[in-house]
Amino acid sequence: MRVVRICCGPYDSLSYLVIEGEEALLVDAGPPSEALVEAVEREGVKLRFVLITHGHYDHLTGLRGLQALTEVPAYAHPLEVEFFREVWPLSLEPPELKPLPDEIYLSGLKVEVIHTPGHTPGSTCYYLKDGRVLFTGDTLFAGAVGRTDFKGGNEGELKRSLKLLMKLPKDVRILPGHGEPTLLERELPMLRALTAP
Numbered sequence: 213m214r215v216v217r218i219c220c221g222p223y224d225s226l227s228y229l230v231i232e233g234e235e236a237l238l239v240d241a242g243p244p245s246e247a248l249v250e251a252v253e254r255e256g257v258k259l260r261f262v263l264i265t266h267g268h269y270d271h272l273t274g275l276r277g278l279q280a281l282t283e284v285p286a287y288a289h290p291l292e293v294e295f296f297r298e299v300w301p302l303s304l305e306p307p308e309l310k311p312l313p314d315e316i317y318l319s320g321l322k323v324e325v326i327h328t329p330g331h332t333p334g335s336t337c338y339y340l341k342d343g344r345v346l347f348t349g350d351t352l353f354a355g356a357v358g359r360t361d362f363k364g365g366n367e368g369e370l371k372r373s374l375k376l377l378m379k380l381p382k383d384v385r386i387l388p389g390h391g392e393p394t395l396l397e398r399e400l401p402m403l404r405a406l407t408a409p
């Protein structure tokens with residue numbers, strides 16, 4: 213398994229191409245569609261689907277252009293599929309998101325879905341146990357956690373979600389929707405302080 217980071221576009225949002233064999237999945241679609249398409253072509257892989265961490269527009273702006281070229285489905289948590297249309301701020305039509313399937317595999321590589329509400333109701337982290345990688349969207353960053361002051365945000369829910377992530381192995385690599393990658397171990401002191409009763 214390999215992960216290619218795709219940067220960045222007007223909102224500094226990151227997407228990640230996860231490659232297993234000759235197939236790939238994309239986590240989020242914030243960079244311009246040209247950057248997403250270019251990465252897929254450069255790697256010479258077949259893009260199977262897109263997994264959306266949450267429906268804020270800065271994670272979705274490249275999706276429609278990508279889907280215009282390839283009929284790739286984009287999945288998000290069922291709660292987010294409804295919610296994101298309520299907070300869509302752009303005059304452009306929002307893209308179409310489908311609810312996550314029960315099981316997600318890429319060429320035999322299992323993707324675990326961890327529902328982590330708090331930043332938005334359907335925020336989701338995607339965990340690849342085999343690669344020790346966690347895609348956290350806007351739930352957890354290097355040195356910070358997601359904002360809860362947007363519509364649909366909830367601080368109590370975010371804390372419960374962070375406690376779920378704290379149970380993962382310490383050496384898990386965190387790949388967030390903005391900024392630098394980090395390790396769970398490095399973020400644990402901050403997470404313990406934030407979730408302390």
Ligand SMILES: [Zn+2]
Binds near residue numbers: 268
């Ligand atoms: Zn967000």
